[in-house]
Amino acid sequence: MTSTPTRSSDTTSSEYDSDDTNQSVHSDDTSSEDIEEVDEVVDNVAQGDPIWECQMCGALMWYQERKDNSRHSTVPKFQLCCGGGKVKLPLLEQPPQLLQDLLFGNQSPATKNFQTNIRTYNAMFSFTSPGMKMDTKINNGKGPPTLRMQGQTCHRVGSLLPLPGDSPKYAQLYIFDTDNEISNRMNSVRTNKDIDEEIVKKLKLMLDQNNVHAKVFRMAMDMLNDVNFQDVKVKLIADRKTDGRIYNKPTVSEVAALVLGDIDSASHRDIIMQGQSGNLQRIDEFHASYLSFQYPLIFPYGEDGYRPSILLRFVDDTDITKKKKLTIMHWLSFRLQRRKGEALTLLCSRKLLQQFSCDGYTMMEAERLNWLRRNQSKLRVGKYRQIAETPTTNNQSGPTLKGKRVVLPSTFVGSKRYMDQLYFDGMAISNDRPDIVARVFKIKFDELMKDLTKRHILGKVLAYMYTIEFQKRGLPHAHILVFLHPTSKYPTPADIDKIISAEIPDPKIHNELYNLVRSHMIHGVIP
Structure with a gap:
């Protein structure tokens, strides 16, 4: 066929x-x-x-x-999804029937409520708290929903029990005051007016029956309720002994250990949850359960996320390189694809997928930063003597706190050297190769004119004229005058403001932005 x-x-x-x-x-x-x-x-x-x-x-x-976009092929090969066959991971299983009905149904009010508030429902049952701050004001206007995070992105977990007088949160909700668990969960989120209590009850039962992490904390609850087992600790195990290319559904004994008294040994990524300490611990991004702790509605069985120990799969027609282990980028690229026979729980999680994607990006950055921290000698950062050495003065007395400074190279996206390098490259091209600037500008200008005159994105065009000017820095720009058909004209200023608007920032509210616009984007002098 x-x-x-x-x-x-x-x-x-x-x-x-x-x-x-x-x-x-x-x-x-x-x-x-x-x-x-x-x-x-x-x-x-x-x-x-x-x-x-x-x-x-x-x-x-x-x-x-396809992998080779310039070559026609009847059987194309792809690199984006699995690196040309190097990445092999187990597919996600179909979620429990309740979650299937809530995610993919579109008839009942309950499914619409769940799909609209899926991030809130997920937060109710998360085992860890997000360390970043969510900016909710950005979605006040019209447009597609946007997720904006502020601060350092990380996941934290507290003690098994809350301090006296405090309300239980996150993993503590699975252990403390379970007789009032539903009301405690609904009170743990800020905006719960649209939350359906019946959905919360059903999700609780679903996770208790299927989620391996929920089972661990229920077992801890039983031991804490027993008067003979008061000094209980939970060790959240980070590493796995199974092959991550085949297995991603751990058992209870693989994800955690319930310990009485002192713990003899633990990996540096393992998390030890005390009985009632009140302290928060940061979970390492490379912990196998890092994502399943935070997203129980995406991983309802407690499936493992990224594991640093997973090896790449080499086949006959793939290139064997020095990199033999899976990276976070490989793992995310594989997971964010649709396949026959694989559950669409992740891809159909709507706003929760946006949060997951942002978390995934921060995991990639953490992996790159860790590599830079371990390989400073390869980057030859010793030449930055002024950075490496801290000057001392006669006024200083006593010991000083001096940490180890990590230098980010210009190849790290977003670093100061990266931004400086982009600026220098742009200025060098503008000064040394004005022919490239002019040619690229001509290509983009022709496409813009096609959008205006052929594709009629602003309306039917009867005639047009333009002039191209070059700024003092050698960069070109165009002034375009378009004559529209009477049926496509914009009769009032309000109609024009719908498609284009340019305003000088308020110097009292946005003083820095006002000064930048005044210095770099204004012809002539303004007060």
């Missing part, structure tokens, strides 16, 4: 003539002209659904995402 995209004679969108649109293996007798026609159709119209299945991991991809 072949599945070759073809252009329909009576429509401008691409269609796929096949009884099985998910079939990815194409017949070898497909000619290069057919493949070129596929590229032409897909490039010029809607992309359609991702129907090309990766032969290594089964991810459904678009044809333009």
